[in-house]
Amino acid sequence: MRIVVLTGAGISAESGVPTFRDAGGLWEGHRVEDVATPEGFERDPDTVLRFYDARRRAVASVIPNPAHRALARLEGAIGSDLLVVTQNVDDLHERAGSRRLAHMHGELRRALCTSCGARPREDRDLLDRPACHECGERMLRPDVVWFGEMPYELDRIEQAIVACDVFVSIGTSGAVYPAAGYVALAAAFGARTVELNLEPSDAVVPFDDARAGRASDLVPAWVD
Numbered sequence: 001m002r003i004v005v006l007t008g009a010g011i012s013a014e015s016g017v018p019t020f021r022d023a024g025g026l027w028e029g030h031r032v033e034d035v036a037t038p039e040g041f042e043r044d045p046d047t048v049l050r051f052y053d054a055r056r057r058a059v060a061s062v063i064p065n066p067a068h069r070a071l072a073r074l075e076g077a078i079g080s081d082l083l084v085v086t087q088n089v090d091d092l093h094e095r096a097g098s099r100r101l102a103h104m105h106g107e108l109r110r111a112l113c114t115s116c117g118a119r120p121r122e123d124r125d126l127l128d129r130p131a132c133h134e135c136g137e138r139m140l141r142p143d144v145v146w147f148g149e150m151p152y153e154l155d156r157i158e159q160a161i162v163a164c165d166v167f168v169s170i171g172t173s174g175a176v177y178p179a180a181g182y183v184a185l186a187a188a189f190g191a192r193t194v195e196l197n198l199e200p201s202d203a204v205v206p207f208d209d210a211r212a213g214r215a216s217d218l219v220p221a222w223v224d
């Protein structure tokens with residue numbers, strides 16, 4: 001049975017990573033257009049770099065929770081029949097042991113060189129303007145996908161969705177495209193669709209099975 005799992009901020013919430021759109025969420029104190037658009041970065045790069053440096057350091061201090069670990073166990077059981085597509089820029093899935101993973105909105109622990117396009121692993125604060133390992137320019141930004149930019153690995157993700165038997169959405173509000181459209185794509189190609197979320201999301205089409213609760217309870221129960 002081929003399974004595609006789409007994860008969002010809700011799966012990392014119980015590890016201590018704030019979600020975006022809940023009260024007190026990540027955008028609190030920031031306008032989305034100031035910190036998560038290319039235009040915001042152009043206007044005020046220091047504010048954006050400070051925001052992402054702080055988040056990268058915060059994520060380094062938290063650990064995967066039972067939901068991340070359950071998905072890693074599922075990969076251990078079914079191997080290449082599973083693809084985890086995450087919208088999250090943290091690395092909690094890989095730290096839990098997942099390897100078949102697509103980071104469609106990029107990764108906080110990587111930088112993107114705006115001069116040569118290199119995407120090096122980068123643990124230094126980007127606000128300090130470190131030089132690119134490839135070309136030496138001091139023009140690094142976080143390797144994350146902002147509004148108006150093209151998400152990563154779309155071909156691989158869509159091929160897996162149209163071929164899957166089960167599509168599972170975990171901890172995402174369904175507010176951001178193209179990820180929000182994946183349940184409709186999966187349903188159109190005959191997959192059974194399942195949602196595991198604190199509360200039912202704003203999905204474009206209803207899920208076949210929607211379970212409400214905390215990811216750290218629902219995901220292990222669904223996997224095991």
Ligand code: BJW
Pocket residue numbers: 007008009010011013014019020021022025036087088089105144145146147148149150151154170171172173174175176177178196197198199201213214215216
């Ligand atoms: C729990 C829980 C617990 C809490 N247990 N659950 C079509 C229509 C309209 C607009 C568009 C459209 N297509 C494109 C657009 C424009 C735009 C868009 O979607 N705008 C919307 C505002 C409508 N999209 C884009 O610009 C995208 N690019 C693009 O489309 O390129 C062109 C293209 C064309 C054709 C095909 C393909 C592409 C890029 C979007 C980039 C999003 N980037 C961000 C920031 C990343 C960097 C960073 O982290 O700062 O990604 S925005 C932010 O939202 C982040 C997230 O990955 C993303 C999704 O958020 P998520 O994960 O759903 O979090 P929340 O907070 O919204 O929800 C949390 C959920 O968890 C809630 O439901 C809670 O209930 C639940 N929860 N605790 C279980 N313990």
